[in-house]
Amino acid sequence: MSISIALDTSKCQAYGLCMGISPDVFDVPSGSSIAVLLRDSADEDEREDLEEAARSCPAQAIVLTTTGA
Amino acid sequence: MSTTTVNTTAGNTAATVTDTGALTQEQIRHLAEDFLAREAKLLDERRFDEWLTMIDDEIVYEVPIRSARLSFEDEVSGGGYRIRDDKPLLALRVARLDSGQAWAEVAPSRTLRVVGSVIVERGESADVVNVESALLLYRQRGHDELGDVIPVRRQDQLRLTADGPRLLRRTALLTTAILQTPNLGVFV
Amino acid sequence: MHRYQTPSADDTAYIDSVVDRVEESLDDSLLPVDIFNDDRIFAAEMQRIFTKTWVFLGHESEIPNKGDFVMRRIGTDRVILSRDSKGIIRVLNNHCRHRGTEVCHEDRGNTAVFKCPYHGWAYKNDGDWAGAPQMNDAYGEKLDPREWGLLRAPKVESLFGFIFASLSEDVPPLREYLGDAVWAFEAVVNLHPDGMEVLAQPEVFTVKADWKNGAENFAGDAYHVGTTHYSNTLSGFIPGLNNVSVVAHGYDFGNGNSFIGHSIADLIAPQFTMWGYPPEVRDLFDLDRLDDVQREMIENRPPTIGTFFPNFSYLRFPQPANPGEMPIPFTNIRVWQPVAPGVMELWTWEFEYKVAPQAYKDKAYLAGQYGFGSGGVFEQDDTVVWEGIAKAGRSAWAREAGMRLHFRQKRTGPDPEWQGPGKYYPSIYGEYLQEAFYRRWVDAMRSHNQTMKAETKAADLAVREAAVVAAAAAAVEDEGILTEGAQA
Numbered sequence: 001m002s003i004s005i006a007l008d009t010s011k012c013q014a015y016g017l018c019m020g021i022s023p024d025v026f027d028v029p030s031g032s033s034i035a036v037l038l039r040d041s042a043d044e045d046e047r048e049d050l051e052e053a054a055r056s057c058p059a060q061a062i063v064l065t066t067t068g069a
Numbered sequence: 070m071s072t073t074t075v076n077t078t079a080g081n082t083a084a085t086v087t088d089t090g091a092l093t094q095e096q097i098r099h100l101a102e103d104f105l106a107r108e109a110k111l112l113d114e115r116r117f118d119e120w121l122t123m124i125d126d127e128i129v130y131e132v133p134i135r136s137a138r139l140s141f142e143d144e145v146s147g148g149g150y151r152i153r154d155d156k157p158l159l160a161l162r163v164a165r166l167d168s169g170q171a172w173a174e175v176a177p178s179r180t181l182r183v184v185g186s187v188i189v190e191r192g193e194s195a196d197v198v199n200v201e202s203a204l205l206l207y208r209q210r211g212h213d214e215l216g217d218v219i220p221v222r223r224q225d226q227l228r229l230t231a232d233g234p235r236l237l238r239r240t241a242l243l244t245t246a247i248l249q250t251p252n253l254g255v256f257v
Numbered sequence: 258m259h260r261y262q263t264p265s266a267d268d269t270a271y272i273d274s275v276v277d278r279v280e281e282s283l284d285d286s287l288l289p290v291d292i293f294n295d296d297r298i299f300a301a302e303m304q305r306i307f308t309k310t311w312v313f314l315g316h317e318s319e320i321p322n323k324g325d326f327v328m329r330r331i332g333t334d335r336v337i338l339s340r341d342s343k344g345i346i347r348v349l350n351n352h353c354r355h356r357g358t359e360v361c362h363e364d365r366g367n368t369a370v371f372k373c374p375y376h377g378w379a380y381k382n383d384g385d386w387a388g389a390p391q392m393n394d395a396y397g398e399k400l401d402p403r404e405w406g407l408l409r410a411p412k413v414e415s416l417f418g419f420i421f422a423s424l425s426e427d428v429p430p431l432r433e434y435l436g437d438a439v440w441a442f443e444a445v446v447n448l449h450p451d452g453m454e455v456l457a458q459p460e461v462f463t464v465k466a467d468w469k470n471g472a473e474n475f476a477g478d479a480y481h482v483g484t485t486h487y488s489n490t491l492s493g494f495i496p497g498l499n500n501v502s503v504v505a506h507g508y509d510f511g512n513g514n515s516f517i518g519h520s521i522a523d524l525i526a527p528q529f530t531m532w533g534y535p536p537e538v539r540d541l542f543d544l545d546r547l548d549d550v551q552r553e554m555i556e557n558r559p560p561t562i563g564t565f566f567p568n569f570s571y572l573r574f575p576q577p578a579n580p581g582e583m584p585i586p587f588t589n590i591r592v593w594q595p596v597a598p599g600v601m602e603l604w605t606w607e608f609e610y611k612v613a614p615q616a617y618k619d620k621a622y623l624a625g626q627y628g629f630g631s632g633g634v635f636e637q638d639d640t641v642v643w644e645g646i647a648k649a650g651r652s653a654w655a656r657e658a659g660m661r662l663h664f665r666q667k668r669t670g671p672d673p674e675w676q677g678p679g680k681y682y683p684s685i686y687g688e689y690l691q692e693a694f695y696r697r698w699v700d701a702m703r704s705h706n707q708t709m710k711a712e713t714k715a716a717d718l719a720v721r722e723a724a725v726v727a728a729a730a731a732a733v734e735d736e737g738i739l740t741e742g743a744q745a
Contacts, residue, residue, distance in 0.1 A: 014390060015389065017379070028393060058387070161634070172485065173638050252631055
């Protein structure tokens with residue numbers, strides 16, 4: 001099982017909380033008005049941090065899906 | 070199919086129907102609207118004992134607690150209610166009012182109930198009808214009060230009987246989360 | 258809408274003079290009516306009492322999960338009562354630090370983040386500032402999370418799951434503050450290790466009476482039951498309400514905290530010891546947790562009604578859930594929530610022991626609501642008889658005449674043989690508990706003698722500390738000398 005990560009760029013507002021929680025997955029480059037994904041999949045052991053990032057996003061812009069391994 | 074005899078008009082001429090299942094939508098609607106209007110009149114005139122005769126013995130009369138929530142379905146979740154009366158508890162309220170020492174209603178509130186937006190649908194059994202209505206209850210308490218408006222959406226079930234419809238179930242959804250009238254000393 | 262003035266510095270003299278007049282009157286067992294409907298007194302109460310004492314907000318069982326929150330009040334402010342993502346209970350001011358917009362809009366829910374609808378400032382559920390839109394471009398760097406977080410009540414404690422908060426640092430711990438009242442309260446709500454829980458969300462209704470009338474009534478007024486509530490005997494519901502005060506006693510724990518006790522077994526029937534709990538609940542209690550005096554008290558003359566100053570009250574009394582059934586005790590907790598002079602919201606919760614059977618909980622909820630909800634056959638009459646006092650409080654005639662209320666019932670004094678803490682009075686007559694409530698009110702209204710400046714209003718220590726340090730640094734720079742503040 002792995003986790004597929006998606007960013008809804010129409011909702012993202014570059015708060016940057018995601019970057020603070022999972023800095024190797026999310027980044028907000030300077031000058032950018034939205035966050036970017038550094039990668040779009042993760043292992044199960046990263047689930048807790050990713051779910052916290054998704055829950056904490058004030059714009060509710062992070063979508064996590066579980067995919068078969 | 071039920072074979073209860075039902076009066077389809079509450080006016081001077083009664084046309085009885087022996088089979089509630091054979092009532093048309095039009096006739097059911099008429100029965101329900103007439104019931105609600107007459108109920109409102111009895112309550113506004115404080116004819117509580119007569120009103121109790123319109124209440125089915127198996128009544129469940131509930132006023133749920135409503136909260137400010139983002140979604141409508143969540144507004145009455147949580148199971149709390151302000152009032153949940155069966156027939157004996159309703160009758161006890163009336164007995165308390167009749168005592169003359171129910172100070173909250175001495176002098177009794179003067180009320181006007183405007184009932185509208187009536188939706189009538191057949192229920193699960195032939196003698197039960199689901200009725201939804203909106204109520205604006207204007208209430209002036211005591212002797213020197215500004216009046217309160219109490220808005221309520223009711224979801225009722227009426228049981229059609231030979232003696233007329235009876236209120237079998239009422240869920241009275243107040244519009245307000247924080248009640249803006251000092252008490253529910255009037256029937257909604 | 259309700260409107261009232263906020264006091265100015267000139268009003269302080271007026272307010273203090275009213276408080277002095279109240280104290281003088283209490284020395285004669287009298288009470289001026291003015292305090293029940295006065296804009297300046299009300300505003301002073303909100304500031305001098307409600308920002309300075311422990312105030313009840315809710316029960317832990319209402320916010321069981323991380324992220325849960327409910328909206329409550331302290332004084333007239335709406336506040337967020339939340340359980341943060343680490344499980345810690347927080348009490349947060351509901352105004353964004355950017356431009357003051359409210360950030361929480363629901364009566365209850367669950368969230369990791371509160372987001373302001375104006376510019377999008379976001380706060381974690383512990384109140385810390387979490388971010389803002391386009392943060393890098395708009396702000397360059399993160400703001401200090403606590404300095405710019407939602408104002409947080411500096412003290413939050415719970416007692417048997419009942420959550421209290423203080424907006425002031427300068428209060429003793431909750432148990433110490435409540436003093437001997439904890440001893441009695443423990444014997445009410447802590448008879449089982451799993452404690453009590455709310456049965457549903459609170460009911461709230463707006464009543465045209467002053468908050469103090471409810472608190473005073475529950476502090477010691479058993480005398481009113483036979484008159485205010487007599488309709489319930491005339492209806493056939495509960496016989497002998499006119500006899501209830503005969504078996505009522507007083508427990509005074511000081512500081513405006515008191516209980517009424519009733520020898521219920523003498524009133525209803527011999528098996529109605531311990532509030533009349535039926536065996537299926539009573540057998541679950543663990544009475545070894547109590548001392549001998551507590552055990553005897555709850556067996557024979559249990560505390561049935563009580564008030565913790567300023568506005569938290571409790572009620573447990575047996576009542577039939579349906580006419581003709583055996584009376585069973587319900588447990589009702591309420592807050593007399595000030596809204597405006599002469600107006601309050603009555604917040605009422607039903608509680609039961611967690612381990613009690615569900616069928617019992619359902620009946621206890623029904624009994625409590627039928628008696629004491631907004632449609633309560635007892636409650637309706639209570640709140641209505643208090644309306645007159647609110648009107649008298651604002652009456653030109655009453656003020657010109659210096660009208661004062663009568664607290665001079667015959668007093669027979671406390672029992673010298675009482676083995677428990679505080680004082681026990683065999684007779685409830687005397688209005689001594691109500692007078693003690695107002696004495697406490699006098700003390701609380703003298704709690705501060707100057708208006709606070711805006712900068713020091715923050716309930717958050719970090720902000721105040723930072724201001725002190727910055728001011729000291731500026732003073733050193735300006736005058737090249739060390740000021741007192743620099744030593745902080």
